Amino acid sequence: MKYLSIGQLAKQAEVNIDTIRYYERRGLLSPPRRKESGYRQYLDDAIVRIRFIKHAKELGFSLDEIAELLSLKLNPKTKCGDVKNRAQEKISEIEGKIQMLERMRLTLVRLTKMCEEGKQVSECPILDALNQNVGKEIEMTLKSGMITIRPLLERSKR
Amino acid sequence: MKYLSIGQLAKQAEVNIDTIRYYERRGLLSPPRRKESGYRQYLDDAIVRIRFIKHAKELGFSLDEIAELLSLKLNPKTKCGDVKNRAQEKISEIEGKIQMLERMRLTLVRLTKMCEEGKQVSECPILDALNQNVGKEIEMTLKSGMITIRPLLERSKR
DNA sequence: CTTGACTCTGGACTTTACTCCAAGGTTTAT
């Protein structure tokens, strides 16, 4: 069977069926073709798209921001310079997030280290982690060799 | 002047004044001392704490998760092993987020490269960025050296 | 000592992102 019903898509993408219709209304998913009966028929690239949305949300992007991300594609109709600028902006934003997460990670690693050494610290060390004024003038130079340790991603429950 | 009023704190931490009271109710900020009149008096470490909350939210953590992060501190009352385990969990979660962001970054960088080379691609390249199958139909759990494969639970529990 | 800015509380309202429901039509398995 070539097409997915909305229920099958929901199951495969691990979202509620209503979420799919909601994303369609919000413009995050383009309206799929329909059978004569009105039933939606999806190609399986819709799975990829919905998963992308899910993950981007876990990374702190709003649905509007995700729509912007999804609109970043090159095609004969879009002007390249425009796309490039918007992509550049997103890249900076993402790099900012990576930096903050790296700081959090580092402080937590230090925390566990101190734990092992039997030290007792009464303040909360993670507090210093994110306390640079982001959105400031400092341009971030990322170090090469970023750490990729975990093969499995964790599902964060809400 | 040694203490900050709630208004001054709100200004310095760049949040709405009501947000501060809301965080206090939610337990993310401890109730500050008060003047005889009832006015809140903050020390300036509250600025740091509120900024941390703000940034953690931008990284996709819920207020409950942020409360957990803030509770990760060593002090004479907490058991070290417990703290360490919770910290380890958070570290994994953070590393997962970093990985996803790195993928997004990479695809966007590739996009701008293609742009520069004058190539035109009609699909949306960012879609592939986050499409590793995180816990699809089968979730693999590595537990104490043993690999367990079990089907995920049905979601439609109307 | 008055005036305007600030703060207090409790509760109501808003926004975002779903999630559920009703009432009906369609598909599919037995």
Add this chain to the structure above:
DNA sequence: ATAAACCTTGGAGTAAAGTCCAGAGTCAAG
């Protein structure tokens, strides 16, 4: 061929995270 399990729409309801408001008290400048 009939029931179970789908799907349709529009609209209502929910949870999280604020944000606003009213009515009253407090503070600080002139």
